[in-house]
Amino acid sequence: MPDSHPSAVTEPIPADSVGLITPEVAHFDTPLALACGKVLPAYDLVYETYGTLNAQRNNAVLICHALSGHHHAAGYHSLEDPKPGWWDAHIGPGKSIDTNRFFVVSLNNLGGCHGSTGPVSHNPETGRQWGPDFPMVTVSDWVNSQVRLADYLGIERFAAAVGGSLGGMQVMQWTTAYPERIANAVVIAATPRLSAQNIAFNEVARQAIRSDPEFHDGWYAEHDTVPRRGLKLARMVGHITYLSEDAMGTKFGRDLRTNDLNFGYEVEFQVESYLRYQGDTFSNSFDANTYLLMTKALDYFDPAAIHGGDLARALAPAQCPFLVVSFTTDWRFPPPRSRELVDAMVSAGKPVSYVNIDSPHGHDAFLLPEARYQAIFSGYMSRVARDLGIREAR
């Protein structure tokens, strides 16, 4: 963690923040067999925790991250941080995932580029970066690695596993692969399988990266370069799918950057400026091989496939109650996908609460605070705490 320079602080850390957080690293030496058939001999997982594990060790909540997420879900890494972790709206004292009650664990998944073993890590077998040699990882591989992190932290059973989007898929996988190790499952803005359109958008992103001449078959680091153009395009197209058409319209409309059209290819509309900025920022901070892996993990997830498409059968092993949340204007994983999941849960005889939240913010709504979303999320988590006899720490 960088030194703190209190003189640079412009605003104090809010009272409902988990405050300053230092990531930790867990090292695992037991080889991990992956779905692709390869074996990862050893690996690190970087993670953060918020709140305190109680004496009964029954108040742990696992946070599973989405496509471009990481372990830094709440709080600040330093007093200079311009913004907190990606789910700070929902994790903290008094928030939906109340750190006065829960011990929250948030990790960067295998294959990530924020500290866990992945394409940017050193491959001990070759002495070079893993790069494109890093094996393909799936949602089930991630969950298997998360179980080991739970063992490492002495958590036999999570009070809840919680995740949005690709994170929700990991939660689904937990319920069927390790039903005895989670007491509750919260699946937000997710889907039991990608549609052809979802895969198509991922494929455009991958082609953008892989056709960038700076990609060098994934060995860009050894060529001292980064496939920035490809990453930027991938993020731009992704970003369009995260926002609702209405939210984009409200935010930008057809507003021009300057007063007049320039009849050229410089930025003319505000939405162009916004997208280019998002793309540039991402291309300077995210690893291309990791992005490729993560999109593939999304594409592959389909728990019903080995049951002839019968999702209810796939969910049969689950033992816990579910909360499923969707958002009205989410067109990436729209409400009918969540309803499909809920229908299968009901068919399989599982207890499930389902809420479709009215929000203008599209898929991104799962990250944002919204009164009804917060009320339902915190209400559900309070029930989780009550059922497990978890008391407030202060």
Place this chain on the structure above:
Amino acid sequence: MPDSHPSAVTEPIPADSVGLITPEVAHFDTPLALACGKVLPAYDLVYETYGTLNAQRNNAVLICHALSGHHHAAGYHSLEDPKPGWWDAHIGPGKSIDTNRFFVVSLNNLGGCHGSTGPVSHNPETGRQWGPDFPMVTVSDWVNSQVRLADYLGIERFAAAVGGSLGGMQVMQWTTAYPERIANAVVIAATPRLSAQNIAFNEVARQAIRSDPEFHDGWYAEHDTVPRRGLKLARMVGHITYLSEDAMGTKFGRDLRTNDLNFGYEVEFQVESYLRYQGDTFSNSFDANTYLLMTKALDYFDPAAIHGGDLARALAPAQCPFLVVSFTTDWRFPPPRSRELVDAMVSAGKPVSYVNIDSPHGHDAFLLPEARYQAIFSGYMSRVARDLGIREAR
């Protein structure tokens, strides 16, 4: 037109086809002042005609093409042509635009890459290709150039101007800029202005092309190359927006190309294979500078802008009846956009028939034959013929 080799014919030309068609070229020497402020000193327009102009010269129908369209809307260029023109489903003897009644004119717009003056044409002022020097053209410029084609062909007034998507925008422009020169307007799967999301997708396509190292600021021809990667990506992302999510799901679902996942980046899902094929085909046949221009023409179109956003006021000059058609699963220009147009027409006191066609095919539905669409389209055009006293030629 290439020589015909009847021996290569595998199937005879259908009876309801306009048959073998030879494109023609009209040359214009009067300078054309463009919306961007530049002047095009002279230009060619390539066009095709189907049917016969009657003695009263009142049976002409103008076809306006969409983003990647051209003049070849119906019939075959040779007996070896594997497929007919892009709107052959709706133009021909006995079809919606019945060539036994109407004289159909279909042109390639200025800035195109199929024979009309555009970026791939010779620039007499510099002695090199126009390339990126070709001036930006707008929907209103196109309509101004189409008026000259009408003069050239001796057509004082079209029985109807007809277009889908970007073609529908040209029809809107005709109704307000030259109200006395069209008797009817058919606007299909269009919108009175692009949304922020529409502009965002266009911007991704443009960035894909412009960031391709083979683009060379638009001078790729002089570098003996083509920005194929960029064009491919642009077409892939465009193609996703032309199909409905359901149509993509029905057509491809999550079907794999082979039996097993390969856990790599080769094609795994059928939808990936389809998109790559579409992208490759397009990148070998379409000009990048033209694609950039055409997407900009889409972005710029907004007839209400100079009326403070009041579309009804923008439509006030129109004098003809309208047919407006949208398709239920079109998410590129969805039905609410057509309803917005219809509402403004009604407010402006214009006669308008509006039909929302139930179709699974998304935006592409406007190109396809569908029973209700055909019934309405041909019914409307029959009324047009009846009102103008147009008789069948045979």
